[in-house]
Amino acid sequence: MVAMRSRDLQIRAGVQVEVITIAWMVIEAVVAIGAGVVARSVLLTAFGLDSIIELVSGGVLLWRLLVEVRGGALERVERAENRAAWVTGLSLSFLCIYVMAMAVLAVVTRTRPEASLVGIGLAAVAVLGMPVLARIKRRVATQISSAALRGDAACSITCAYMAGTLLVGLLANALFGWWWADSLAALALVYWLSREAREALLGARAGRGGCGCGDDDCAS
Numbered sequence: 001m002v003a004m005r006s007r008d009l010q011i012r013a014g015v016q017v018e019v020i021t022i023a024w025m026v027i028e029a030v031v032a033i034g035a036g037v038v039a040r041s042v043l044l045t046a047f048g049l050d051s052i053i054e055l056v057s058g059g060v061l062l063w064r065l066l067v068e069v070r071g072g073a074l075e076r077v078e079r080a081e082n083r084a085a086w087v088t089g090l091s092l093s094f095l096c097i098y099v100m101a102m103a104v105l106a107v108v109t110r111t112r113p114e115a116s117l118v119g120i121g122l123a124a125v126a127v128l129g130m131p132v133l134a135r136i137k138r139r140v141a142t143q144i145s146s147a148a149l150r151g152d153a154a155c156s157i158t159c160a161y162m163a164g165t166l167l168v169g170l171l172a173n174a175l176f177g178w179w180w181a182d183s184l185a186a187l188a189l190v191y192w193l194s195r196e197a198r199e200a201l202l203g204a205r206a207g208r209g210g211c212g213c214g215d216d217d218c219a220s
Helices: 002-039 042-069 075-108 117-144 147-176 180-205
Strands: none
Touching: 002 042, 002 117, 002 147, 042 075, 042 147, 042 180, 075 180, 117 147, 147 180
8 A cells, every 4th residue: 555655646747857958859840940940040940940849758658647547547658658759759760851951951051059158058957957857757757666757867968968069069150150050060960860760760669658768778
């Protein structure tokens, strides 16, 4: 009885942290895409588009936790997780192609993005906040033995690395006028995007849901 009550509390903690994650991803997507379009920043826009994709996997994971809280069967959620993994993987693959094409085009046409203080603030908050969320997710995932939540924690760490790349690119443009830094950082961002895409597709093929990061590979 005590063990069941403890698991119920931890699952509810997982629900709470996923709600916070999803709320942040909504804010991140809206602000990043809006600021990216205004500043003509490929890097900032790509960061926002990735946030939309992460909303899909985060929403499915939240649903999975809510079903367990309510005592429902998890079979249909597992199927949904698998479909979400396919959608996430394919979407991230197309996003990689888009980012590479737009970054190269920006360099060729010498498109000079404007400095974005909003984007710099957003990236700074993500760099600081994502590792905190990741630690909470890992703790809860260990206590309820959830591979999906452990994978989502790894995705939060990846998001922090991506935000770091974003911050460096935006600061280089704002402080030194290195307009090409935006495109260069966008190409560096493809590393993290392609990693997420690969793990999502591998997870889908293995019948494993969750976000784009495999729980063992990414969480290390």
